[in-house]
Amino acid sequence: MSKRFNRRSRKAVIPLAVVGALLAGAALTGCGRQRDGSVYTVLNSSTDETYHRWDAEAMARCGERLGVTVEQQSVPAAQVMTKALRMASSKSLPDIVQFDASEMPVFAEAGGLTDLRTLGLDTDGVPRGIVNFGSYRGTYYGAARTVNTLALFYNKDLLGQAGLEVPTTWAELRETARKLTRGKRYGLALSAGGAEDGVFQFTPFMWSNGGDETRLDGPRVVEALDYWKSLLKDGSLSKSTVGWTQADVNDQFMAGNAAMMINGPWQVETLNTEKSLHWGIARIPVPKPGAESVAPLGGAVLTVPDTGDERRERMAGKIVGCLTSEREQLTYARNSWMVPANGKAAAVWRGQVPQLDALADQVATARSRTARLGAGWPAVSLALQSAFQAALTGQSSQAALQRAQQRATSGN
């Protein structure tokens, strides 16, 4: 009997042991992985095969130069912030995090980043605008390899057939778009989707018109939104605009459903796969002749999280320094079609990729989205998305933006 009973109690022990093992496992992973002395990790959003490969190659080159191994851990762009926060609470932050520049202030504000200058990174040769791009409250936290912005892409053949010039002002853009709208083809495509894509695309219109994200219901912002509405009313923009991401806009342009589009250089790789498509780019048209075209500065910055391990942080700083060196910037810029952050590298790049000249000009005057609001940007961005969608689907720009301003400020 006792033998039988023993077998029973042993059976009972098994589930207990399994649970115990699970608990122990959970506890251990919670404490963070033991770091391997010579392996450094980079958290980034390079989930596309091409970007992942380019990054891996760059990291291999830098690792070899510095005598360490650099590994990347890629998650979708929308998850970099939450993943980094989770890793912070379990004290398992990677050595380097690549943030989208609009997200970096939130992490810096929380006290999670190291001043790159104390790690020996200098900013000589980096244009002031791009140093500011990687800075929060005057501290340089993020080094950019390349930056990007928006430009007007146009179908050369369609403009040529219609005998039209590339538009430079709002009035010309409206006129050109109207004339290019034929049958199933729209004159212009842009993204007014309910995500950061749409806000990114609205900023050049808002800023070039003298509007500002600190006062969404200001007359200049209302005017910019009314301009978008007029394009829609002319039929030059598809009504689906409110649902399109920037990738959707590119698809429409490539399919010939749009004669012009507002988009960024990260689409060039895809655009070039369509050999029959002859496209050109220009600066985004301005409200009045002679006005300055202010576009948003986009791109990612490499940051070194504050892990408390000074020796590792210094090496991480060196890795960032190598990845953002002129040579690596140029390689990365040529791969991804974005503009090198460093002034000298950008000059070399201009010579190599003359077709993207307009983009390099646009970058020179481009502005960072978070320069004014810092960590307060996400709340304003959300309010703005809702506002332009409401306006484009029927509401008055004034009313929609007034509500957006209320929402943006009530959150704080």
Place this chain on the structure above:
Amino acid sequence: MTTPTVTARGAAPTAGVPAAARPRYRRRLAQWGFVAPAVLFMLLFFGYPLVRNVVMSFQHYTPKTFFTGEAPLNGFDNWSAVFRDALFGKALWHTLVFTAGSLLGQFCAGLALAVFFTRRFPLNGVLRSLILLPWLVPMVVSGIVWRRILDQDTGVLNSFLDAIGLDGHTPWLTSPHMALLSVILVNIWIGIPFNMVILYGGLQEVPRELYEAAALDGASAWRTFRSITLPTLRPVITVVLVLGFMSTVKILDLILALTDGGPADATQTLGTLTYQNSFVRLDFGAGAVVGNVLILISAVFAVFYLRANRTEGK
């Protein structure tokens, strides 16, 4: 569990008190050993997050908290901020419409198909498995495919409507007045297989004799359905509706893939609002508040479900 009880009782008088106490003690231990994993699992993966979420809704929980671990209590600040936000009321209403609409559509279509497939006809099995397809496709994939189908200019649906001479310019996902309806329709499409499978299973349990008796009495098809099929199906219907409710009320992925809550917040539900508060605005306290409201709503229906099951058991 019955065998050890019997042996222990039999052994007790002859072996004396200490020997009897030990097996009983061991048996208790063994019994608890079996229950413990489940209890631990529940506490760890359900109890702890639940309590944390409730506590979090009373805390000022920001990105900084992840570094310092400090989240000062701020009373009802998060709650009042969320309730004062006009978007919350909108989202609550949308959630209600979305859930009621989806359930009604899924259930009616599912029941109709289930009844249809109880007849024997060629290709019955093949068709039945084809209808299961929406269930097998990941929600995000369905969302992205439907987004293309419903595109106002280039979508297949509008082209089709054009081709058959109907107005092919319906702004399915781009009009604030249409978007919620479109999202509901897609969710109905996704939910039909689940309803059909469970109800079909239930229909197999209905005794054939009842139908024969009804046929002999000369009952009409509608009368047979109302007086035999529906009443015998009732326990299954409760299960389908309650489970359907709980998976519909918290929907997130489908809406994010289809409309991202837009246009102009027309498809914002409690699920997307939780996501937006927590992971876009990074205001985890406010996110927790909306999450708690969702949990509360689900809990009410869980109680209904448990009660319904208990009465059925008796």
